[in-house]
Amino acid sequence: xxxxxxxxxxxxxxxxxxxxxxxxxxxxxxxxxxxxxxxxxxxxxxxxxxxxxxxxxxxxxxxxxxxxxxxxxxxxxxxxxxxxxxxxxxxxxxxxxxxxxxxxxxxxxxxxxxxxxxxxxxxxxxxxxxxxxxxxxxxxxxxxxxxxxxxxxxxxxxxxxxxxxxxxxxxxxxxxxxxxxxxxxxxxxxxxxxxxxxxxxxxxxxxxxxxxxxxxxxxxxxxxxxxxxxxxxxxxxxxxxxxxxxxxxxxxxxxxxxxxxxxxxxxxxxxxxxxxxxxxxxxxxxxxxxxxxxxxxxxxxxxxxxxxxxxxxxxxxxxxxxxxxxxxxxxxxxxxxxxxxxxxxxx
Numbered sequence: 001x002x003x004x005x006x007x008x009x010x011x012x013x014x015x016x017x018x019x020x021x022x023x024x025x026x027x028x029x030x031x032x033x034x035x036x037x038x039x040x041x042x043x044x045x046x047x048x049x050x051x052x053x054x055x056x057x058x059x060x061x062x063x064x065x066x067x068x069x070x071x072x073x074x075x076x077x078x079x080x081x082x083x084x085x086x087x088x089x090x091x092x093x094x095x096x097x098x099x100x101x102x103x104x105x106x107x108x109x110x111x112x113x114x115x116x117x118x119x120x121x122x123x124x125x126x127x128x129x130x131x132x133x134x135x136x137x138x139x140x141x142x143x144x145x146x147x148x149x150x151x152x153x154x155x156x157x158x159x160x161x162x163x164x165x166x167x168x169x170x171x172x173x174x175x176x177x178x179x180x181x182x183x184x185x186x187x188x189x190x191x192x193x194x195x196x197x198x199x200x201x202x203x204x205x206x207x208x209x210x211x212x213x214x215x216x217x218x219x220x221x222x223x224x225x226x227x228x229x230x231x232x233x234x235x236x237x238x239x240x241x242x243x244x245x246x247x248x249x250x251x252x253x254x255x256x257x258x259x260x261x262x263x264x265x266x267x268x269x270x271x272x273x274x275x276x277x278x279x280x281x282x283x284x285x286x287x288x289x290x291x292x293x294x295x296x297x298x299x300x301x302x303x304x305x306x307x308x309x310x311x312x313x314x315x316x317x318x319x320x321x322x323x324x325x326x327x328x329x330x331x332x333x334x335x336x337x338x339x340x341x342x343x344x345x346x347x
Contacts, residue, residue: 003113003308004102006070007033008059010044015107018045022052032061034102040065050246051075056112059104060119067119070104072112075247076238078325079309080301082115085237087297089205091288094198095128095233101305112312113305120220120235122161131225134162136170137235144216145263147178156217169223173230177266187270195224195231199267200277202232203259207281208289209240210252210336215260242332249328252335257281257343268347278347285340291333298329 010018014028027043040063046052047060047069056072073079083099090096097118104114118124125132136157142148143156153174159167173193181189190196206214218236223229239245242252258268268274287293302325309322 001304003304004100004116005034006102006104006114006116007108008044008061008104008106009033009039010107022046027062030061032063035063035065048072058114066123067121069115069117069119070102071115071117071238073115073238075245076243077247077321078241078302078329079113079115079305079322080298080325081240081243081329082117082236082238083301084294084298084329085205085209085211085240086117086234088209088288088294089234089237091293092205092284093201094205095124095130097124097234101301103308113308120233124233125222132161132222133225133228134166134169135160135220135222138217138219138221141213141216143219144261145174145177145266147262150175157221160220162223166223170221170230177263183270186266187273190267190270190273193229194263194267195227195229196267196273196276198231199263200273200280202234203264203277204281204284205234207255207257207259207340208284208336209237210242210250210255210332211237211240212250212255213239213245215264241329243328252332253339257340257346274347278344281340281347282344285337289333289337291330294333295326295330298326302326 008030010028010030014030017028025045027045030042030044031039032042033039042061042063044059044061046057048058051058051072051074054072054074056074058072059070061068061070071082073082076082079101083101086096086099097120099115099117101113102116104111121135122132136159138156139158140156148155150171153171154167157170176189202219214237220233220235222231222233224231242249244250258264268277306322
């Protein structure tokens with residue numbers, strides 16, 4: 001089946017403004033065709049960190065119909081890791097963005113294959129029947145729930161939406177993690193303020209896929225209006241399945257079985273929470289984190305984009321590597337399973 005086509009149109013003046021202000025994150029007016037009949041009026045800007053300096057750029061497109069990200073996925077030789085990760089995280093019970101590969105053109109010039117990703121925003125929660133009082137993005141490595149002066153506890157977060165006082169609620173939650181109290185009181189504090197099941201599923205997802213930098217950035221944290229508890233959702237998930245976020249090959253033992261960040265450490269010091277995590281991890285290793293479960297999806301994603309990747313990758317001399325990536329992902333699953341089954345005794 002052919003990939004959907006998206007046509008982005010930006011005036012020469014506004015395109016020059018984007019190029020001249022590559023890092024400022026300002027939106028410019030544009031039009032997008034391919035979402036529905038006719039053209040949609042949108043705003044667009046470049047997105048990403050180090051990838052903004054790449055020749056194939058990523059975009060954030062905002063309209064009255066919501067926000068979508070268009071990732072160039074240039075660091076991933078397979079171009080499927082993000083999509084595969086979101087699919088997998090959805091299967092283990094996390095609210096995860098929908099994602100699909102598309103062909104993107106800018107002012108009529110083809111840019112190649114992109115991953116169109118649903119934004120984690122108010123529309124995201126509404127579509128899933130979730131009510132969020134607030135939402136924050138973890139945008140840098142200071143979002144690791146560390147003990148810091150109260151004024152800097154939110155330095156790693158970008159506020160997205162929420163009522164008055166939501167910033168202070170998140171700040172208070174993080175500060176409260178580090179308050180000295182008896183162990184039982186800390187467990188009660190966590191159970192009252194954190195969706196434990198959600199967090200353990202998020203932790204399992206990061207540990208299984210090897211998302212090393214996902215413990216302290218590139219996640220979304222939101223407060224569930226119905227329960228008042230904080231919950232996690234994946235937001236960006238490209239450094240996985242045997243490669244880091246720069247596309248470099250990494251070992252299957254890179255991420256420890258217990259994961260990282262201060263909240264994880266505070267949680268797993270309590271035996272009942274650690275036992276729940278161990279049981280969940282064992283269940284996932286026996287069901288969804290297997291070659292039999294994952295590889296058909298990886299192969300489908302790979303097969304859908306293969307005809308279009310040839311033109312892109314031949315120009316860069318990387319076409320052969322694209323086909324090797326299914327082997328890399330398969331081997332990662334085998335090796336990661338062996339590592340985690342071996343290290344289960346550490347929990």
